[in-house]
Amino acid sequence: MSFSLDTPSIQTLKSEAKAYRDERARTGEPITHGAALESIAKAHGYRDWNTARAMLPERVASPVQVGHRVKGTYLGQNFRGLVIGVQLLSDMQHYQVTIKFDEPVDVVTSELFSAFRQRVTATVGINGVSPAHTSNGQPQLRLSRE
Structure with a gap:
C-alpha cells in the first residue's frame, strides 16, 4: 500500500x-x-x-532522512550534499534539515567578497522547499533526493 x-x-x-x-x-x-x-x-x-x-502509517512522512544524498539550491547556489540531521517541527508540517555540502557554497552574490558555507540548517516543508524566501522572492532552500 x-x-x-x-x-x-x-x-x-x-x-x-x-x-x-x-x-x-x-x-x-x-x-x-x-x-x-x-x-x-x-x-x-x-x-x-x-x-x-x-x-494508516505509523510515522509522519518526511522529505528526507539522515544519510540521504540530496541536491538543490541554497540562496540561489546549486549544491549536492548529505543530510546529517532532520527534525519534525511542532506544526507537524515542516522540518529542520541540516545538510553538509560536498563543496562549500558561496552564499554572497557580491563580486567584492565571498562567504562560503559547508553546512546549513534550514526549515523546509514536506515538498523540500523552504517557506522562507530571499529578497528576490526565491525560496532560501530547495532540496530533493539524488
Whole structure:
C-alpha cells in the first residue's frame, strides 16, 4: 500500500482525537477516549478506529532522512550534499534539515567578497522547499533526493 504526502499518520489522528475530547469536556459534553478516536476516524472517512489504525502509517512522512544524498539550491547556489540531521517541527508540517555540502557554497552574490558555507540548517516543508524566501522572492532552500 502506498501513501500520499497528504495522508495523515496515526499520531495525527490521535492528536485530533485528544483535542476533540478536550473540546467536548470544555463544553460540558465529555466523551471517552475511545469515542473520540471513533469520531475522528469517521471524520477522515474510515469505518471505525480499527480500520484507520490498520490502514494508516505509523510515522509522519518526511522529505528526507539522515544519510540521504540530496541536491538543490541554497540562496540561489546549486549544491549536492548529505543530510546529517532532520527534525519534525511542532506544526507537524515542516522540518529542520541540516545538510553538509560536498563543496562549500558561496552564499554572497557580491563580486567584492565571498562567504562560503559547508553546512546549513534550514526549515523546509514536506515538498523540500523552504517557506522562507530571499529578497528576490526565491525560496532560501530547495532540496530533493539524488
